[in-house]
Amino acid sequence: xxxxxxxQVIHRGAGLCPHCGFxxxxxxxxxxxxxxxxxxxxxxxxxxxxxERSKVxxxxxxxxxxxxxLFFAVYTGSGKGGGNVRQFGFxxxxxxxxxxxxxxxxxxxxxxxxxxxxxxxxxVTWGYLLDPYLTExxxxxxxxxxxxxxxxxxxxxxxxxxxSQLGKILAKRAAQARRDPERFERKVAPPAxxxxxxxxxxxxxxxxxPKTTEVTK
Amino acid sequence: xxxxxWVLTAGLVVGAAxxxxxxxxxxDRKSLEKGEILPGLELLTxxxxxxxxxxxxxxxxxxxxxxxxxxxxxxxDEQYLNAYxxxxxxxxxxxxxxxxxxxxxxxxxxxxxxxxxxxxxxxFVYLFDGHQAIxxxxxxxxxxxxxxxEGKPAVVVYYYLGAPQKSDIYVSPLLSDTxxxxxxxxxxxxxxxxxLEKPDALAxxxxxxxxxxxxIYWMERAAGLVKDEPAAPVARRVKEEAPAKAESPAxxxxxxxxxxxxxxxxxxxxxxxxxxxxxxxARHRARFRFPSFDVPPRLGGSxxxxxxxxxxxxxxxxxxxxxxxxxxxxxxx
Numbered sequence: 001x002x003x004x005x006x007x008q009v010i011h012r013g014a015g016l017c018p019h020c021g022f023x024x025x026x027x028x029x030x031x032x033x034x035x036x037x038x039x040x041x042x043x044x045x046x047x048x049x050x051x052e053r054s055k056v057x058x059x060x061x062x063x064x065x066x067x068x069x070l071f072f073a074v075y076t077g078s079g080k081g082g083g084n085v086r087q088f089g090f091x092x093x094x095x096x097x098x099x100x101x102x103x104x105x106x107x108x109x110x111x112x113x114x115x116x117x118x119x120x121x122x123x124v125t126w127g128y129l130l131d132p133y134l135t136e137x138x139x140x141x142x143x144x145x146x147x148x149x150x151x152x153x154x155x156x157x158x159x160x161x162x163x164s165q166l167g168k169i170l171a172k173r174a175a176q177a178r179r180d181p182e183r184f185e186r187k188v189a190p191p192a193x194x195x196x197x198x199x200x201x202x203x204x205x206x207x208x209x210p211k212t213t214e215v216t217k
Numbered sequence: 218x219x220x221x222x223w224v225l226t227a228g229l230v231v232g233a234a235x236x237x238x239x240x241x242x243x244x245d246r247k248s249l250e251k252g253e254i255l256p257g258l259e260l261l262t263x264x265x266x267x268x269x270x271x272x273x274x275x276x277x278x279x280x281x282x283x284x285x286x287x288x289x290x291x292x293x294d295e296q297y298l299n300a301y302x303x304x305x306x307x308x309x310x311x312x313x314x315x316x317x318x319x320x321x322x323x324x325x326x327x328x329x330x331x332x333x334x335x336x337x338x339x340x341f342v343y344l345f346d347g348h349q350a351i352x353x354x355x356x357x358x359x360x361x362x363x364x365x366x367e368g369k370p371a372v373v374v375y376y377y378l379g380a381p382q383k384s385d386i387y388v389s390p391l392l393s394d395t396x397x398x399x400x401x402x403x404x405x406x407x408x409x410x411x412x413l414e415k416p417d418a419l420a421x422x423x424x425x426x427x428x429x430x431x432x433i434y435w436m437e438r439a440a441g442l443v444k445d446e447p448a449a450p451v452a453r454r455v456k457e458e459a460p461a462k463a464e465s466p467a468x469x470x471x472x473x474x475x476x477x478x479x480x481x482x483x484x485x486x487x488x489x490x491x492x493x494x495x496x497x498x499a500r501h502r503a504r505f506r507f508p509s510f511d512v513p514p515r516l517g518g519s520x521x522x523x524x525x526x527x528x529x530x531x532x533x534x535x536x537x538x539x540x541x542x543x544x545x546x547x548x549x550x
Contacts, residue, residue: 139525
């Protein structure tokens with residue numbers, strides 16, 4: 001878990017980045033705090049032709065079919081206020097209201113690919129549901145698959161490649177999670193309190209049973 | 218059983234008895250002893266009875282008579298005239314005198330029949346002996362006009378066995394207008410020349426008929442009886458099928474393996490295909506779900522705060538890894 005601005009590791013549940021003080025309020029001040037109505041494929045920058053958009057839309061539909069909890073969204077452009085593509089992706093996935101996504105798939109289950117043609121960069125942002133299952137390296141692998149296409153201006157083909165690669169990774173993770181869900185739960189479980197750790201050390205890591213008065217009650 | 222065998226043996230001995238030998242007469246024995254007769258002398262000597270010489274009263278023939286006898290050819294006997302010239306012949310070879318043997322006559326007739334089936338003009342051969350002559354009362358042209366003016370056109374030849382140079386040719390009225398007399402003569406001369414090259418009479422008539430049959434074909438063309446399309450079969454190039462190439466040992470070995478392992482191999486391949494198809498369908502239909510855990514919100518984001526990689530695609534000379542953007546952006550630019 002990293003801060004989208006300073007790219008430093010932050011702890012779970014941090015309201016603001018302990019390193020740089022970044023929070024969504026800064027992005028709201030830049031882009032607005034109201035929800036933005038979007039579709040899953042928002043080619044705002046006009047990087048794709050009509051036929052190519054249908055091809056990308058098909059890839060997004062196939063992703064939604066294979067992962068009934070998730071959805072994949074693509075945004076091309078840098079937003080009104082400009083700025084860093086990583087921070088913009090973080091703000092957009094929190095403020096976007098996707099029209100063509102069922103209500104049973106909230107943004108917590110979303111994955112957003114932002115392609116900024118101005119800065120010639122792209123980033124991936126995901127919701128809290130996927131926090132245990134995705135890493136930064138996974139997303140870099142997906143973006144690497146599309147890199148050659150994007151260099152040639154073939155944004156649709158690169159996007160399809162990204163979606164396909166991310167589907168493979170998530171399918172593998174889903175199988176692993178089915179076999180060993182605790183492995184992924186530990187990644188997002190709240191950290192133990194400092195006093196609790198000291199008490200366990202003193203008691204030799206023995207489980208403390210409930211007091212007699214509590215049982216009586 | 219033994220008695221039966223004895224009776225049979227005795228019967229055979231009696232049946233095999235030789236005829237009685239000749240016996241000497243007494244007077245012959247005496248003559249032989251005196252040396253008057255020799256045994257077998259009658260077989261070695263032939264007694265020719267003496268014939269009394271009679272005086273020749275008949276005068277010797279003169280030279281004129283001898284020359285006349287050589288020049289005069291005997292005419293065809295009257296008994297054959299009706300068979301020769303009485304009606305249109307029913308066979309192509311007209312030989313009432315049986316000058317040819319039955320086999321040779323059958324061969325010539327079969328050839329003339331073959332010619333008739335292959336040609337628009339029939340060929341009739343009247344056969345005479347080489348020293349014979351057609352009676353002066355018979356006019357050959359009239360015979361041809363009378364019997365061959367109707368029906369299929371025909372060429373009529375009066376052939377003299379052993380003397381083909383005496384042969385004569387006539388054509389039916391249908392051909393006489395289109396085939397000129399010189400053309401007829403040339404055909405006859407050509408056929409006679411072919412015949413004269415042969416040593417015997419049978420070979421001569423065979424060569425004569427063959428050559429005349431060939432010349433009749435040109436008469437047909439001159440008479441317009443033959444269309445433009447060739448009557449004779451023409452050799453045409455037939456699209457030849459590519460000869461079967463000799464199969465290489467590898468191909469033969471592959472065929473042998475196919476015959477030996479074809480059925481189990483096919484079954485295994487089918488099974489693999491079915492399994493692969495099943496796996497593909499299963500993967501297509503697969504649905505992936507994730508366990509949901511409580512994740513506390515971060516940085517004020519109510520839905521998402523998962524920050525992935527940022528990649529730049531501005532340079533075609535650098536690798537994707539080198540264009541990975543991990544730089545902090547404190548200014549928010």
